[in-house]
Amino acid sequence: xxxxxxxxxxxxxxxxxxxxxxxxxxxxxxxxxxxxxxxxxxxxxxxxxxxxxxxxxxxxxxxxxxxxxxxxxxxxxxxxxxxxxxxxxxxxxxxxxxxxxxxxxxxxxxxxxxxxxxxxxxxxxxxxxxxxxxxxxxxxxxxxxxxxxxxxxxxxxxxxxxxxxxxxxxxxxxxxxxxxxxxxxxxxxxxxxxxxxxxxxxxxxxxxxxxxxxxxxx
Amino acid sequence: xxxxxxxxxxxxxxxxxxxxxxxxxxxxxxxxxxxxxxxxxxxxxxxxxxxxxxxxxxxxxxxxxxxxxxxxxxxxxxxxxxxxxxxxxxxxxxxxxxxxxxxxxxxxxxxxxxxxxxxxxxxxxxxxxxxxxxxxxxxxxxxxxxxxxxxxxxxxxxxxxxxxxxxxxxxxxxxxxxxxxxxxxxxxxxxxxxxxxxxxxxxxxxxxxxxxxxxxxxxxxxxxxxxxxxxxxxxxxxxxxxxxxxxxxxxx
Numbered sequence: 001x002x003x004x005x006x007x008x009x010x011x012x013x014x015x016x017x018x019x020x021x022x023x024x025x026x027x028x029x030x031x032x033x034x035x036x037x038x039x040x041x042x043x044x045x046x047x048x049x050x051x052x053x054x055x056x057x058x059x060x061x062x063x064x065x066x067x068x069x070x071x072x073x074x075x076x077x078x079x080x081x082x083x084x085x086x087x088x089x090x091x092x093x094x095x096x097x098x099x100x101x102x103x104x105x106x107x108x109x110x111x112x113x114x115x116x117x118x119x120x121x122x123x124x125x126x127x128x129x130x131x132x133x134x135x136x137x138x139x140x141x142x143x144x145x146x147x148x149x150x151x152x153x154x155x156x157x158x159x160x161x162x163x164x165x166x167x168x169x170x171x172x173x174x175x176x177x178x179x180x181x182x183x184x185x186x187x188x189x190x191x192x193x194x195x196x197x198x199x200x201x202x203x204x205x206x207x208x209x210x211x212x213x214x215x216x217x218x
Numbered sequence: 219x220x221x222x223x224x225x226x227x228x229x230x231x232x233x234x235x236x237x238x239x240x241x242x243x244x245x246x247x248x249x250x251x252x253x254x255x256x257x258x259x260x261x262x263x264x265x266x267x268x269x270x271x272x273x274x275x276x277x278x279x280x281x282x283x284x285x286x287x288x289x290x291x292x293x294x295x296x297x298x299x300x301x302x303x304x305x306x307x308x309x310x311x312x313x314x315x316x317x318x319x320x321x322x323x324x325x326x327x328x329x330x331x332x333x334x335x336x337x338x339x340x341x342x343x344x345x346x347x348x349x350x351x352x353x354x355x356x357x358x359x360x361x362x363x364x365x366x367x368x369x370x371x372x373x374x375x376x377x378x379x380x381x382x383x384x385x386x387x388x389x390x391x392x393x394x395x396x397x398x399x400x401x402x403x404x405x406x407x408x409x410x411x412x413x414x415x416x417x418x419x420x421x422x423x424x425x426x427x428x429x430x431x432x433x434x435x436x437x438x439x440x441x442x443x444x445x446x447x448x449x450x451x452x453x454x455x456x457x458x459x460x461x462x463x464x465x466x467x468x469x470x
Binding site: 015017018021022025050051052116117118119121122123124125152154156157174175176194196197198199202203 | 220221222223224259264286289290293294295312313314315316317339340341342343385386414415416439440469
């Protein structure tokens with residue numbers, strides 16, 4: 001079977017090459033693109049992002065990607081947000097007051113409390129809901145299939161998404177406060193950590209995403 | 219669990235080749251930074267630093283090629299330092315696949331380099347490397363690989379670098395570097411106490427015990443070592459076992 005096409009949305013910000021290479025490593029035909037035709041054709045899409053929320057939102061809008069993101073998500077196909085790519089899916093962020101997010105997930109991106117060191121720049125162990133501890137959900141999100149019960153992921157961030165509907169949180173980490181690590185809303189899965197930089201556990205998660213894209217391709 | 223200490227092997231690279239490398243079993247070429255870094259990844263390294271110690275600027279193009287190859291195979295964070303004098307050279311490395319760039323001498327000479335890179339790529343991309351030596355009333359910053367005194371106080375410089383946008387401090391004790399006597403934990407503590415960003419301890423590691431002490435006594439967020447790993451004395455996995463045995467939380 002041919003590799004599923006995964007569009008890594010390119011709006012000119014940050015190091016997207018790592019995400020592309022990691023997706024290729026786990027079997028995707030991953031392309032960095034802002035071309036509407038490629039994005040519409042893709043079996044799955046990834047929205048990466050690093051740096052400032054307002055700057056990223058502005059770049060997404062300038063690249064003409066806002067409507068395409070909504071179109072992709074509305075179409076029900078697998079969609080993943082990574083880091084600021086996750087944060088942009090929220091309604092707004094304390095980092096850039098007055099800037100509207102993509103508002104796919106109702107809620108606010110908030111600073112980690114001032115009592116902890118910011119950014120959290122370290123590996124941390126996920127507490128997967130419905131995973132080993134059986135807490136919160138009947139079963140773990142399929143993106144965690146075949147991963148260890150408490151996978152290690154690499155985080156670099158000072159803010160995190162706080163959804164209005166807490167049940168959309170599918171994994172957290174303890175950083176002296178509870179941090180939102182992953183959310184699920186329908187076909188949208190989003191992570192605060194960097195799976196493309198999280199060694200075997202991160203690649204395992206991306207493999208699950210590519211497998212979901214492969215089901216679309218089949 | 220709150221703080222998880224990182225263990226970071228550092229590779230000195232010149233003209234695209236590792237300067238000191240051990241020929242691990244199964245490694246085709248101990249001089250290839252990408253192959254060695256991938257080996258450290260497999261052993262559980264949390265991050266890798268490539269330090270370009272090439273003297274001439276033409277050969278720096280080679281580093282972009284090395285980073286580009288690393289992006290194909292290395293799926294942990296990669297920091298690249300050495301000779302980054304402007305945002306263009308930082309951009310080339312970040313575009314090729316580096317996650318962070320480390321600036322040192324050029325940032326001392328022109329501190330706006332930090333805010334320029336942070337402005338374009340975010341604070342998380344900028345590591346300020348500080349080489350410090352103990353002096354009568356504190357610690358002094360040295361540049362040009364520790365050869366040139368600046369008269370600057372290391373604590374004041376660290377605070378300023380963070381204010382300009384440095385997301386992390388890579389702190390090397392010039393007194394301890396190469397001695398294998400252990401980190402200067404007093405230096406680490408002095409910097410950790412004044413900056414809110416992560417501090418990577420460097421310089422002086424000769425035993426696995428030293429790594430744990432950098433975190434326990436110094437308060438470092440991460441520990442960097444070169445020779446104990448390159449010469450095959452210890453693996454990264456052994457380093458983490460020893461740190462965990464001392465109560466340091468590490469990814470294993």
